[in-house]
Amino acid sequence: MPKRILSGTVTSNQNEQTVTVSVERRFTHPVLKKTIRKSKKYRAHDETNQFNVGDQVRIQECAPKSKTKRWEVIAN
Template sequence: MKPIIGVVLSNKMQKSVVVASYHFWEDTVHKKKLQRRTKLMAHDEKNECNIGDWVRLDPSRPLSRKKRWVVAEIVKKEKVYVRPDEAPSPNITQNSGIPSS
């Protein structure tokens, strides 16, 4: 098997990531360009992949029921993703601009 390039969709697990690999082709009958997405689980030994990173996956022996790939390298780092519930919220009570009466 040859290496696969894909984008990280999830890194919530320890030392594991979910990677989406995209396959493009053209339908010869209808002359339409099509796209297919395959979700793969991969082993990330150093836990350094973030959501949105482009990674290269190499095949390996089965590491678990679904993991048959290993993250070989991070091709392109993406900006660090912060979920809205984890983002620091501004303190509305201070400096709200509303005069107190």
């Protein structure tokens, strides 16, 4: 089964080898028919600490690396 790939913006890189990525999704409300934006934050593994706040990155599912990290950065 293929692993999910999401794209988002780095919002924090204060931790060692970890970045927080905010991923936004847009959908139409079923009743109001209005486009709604929702965002969710994911903690992702960044092996080389190369990504900074504001960078656009792609993250991919992986095996758990810590209590909160289930994603890894694959590209920018």
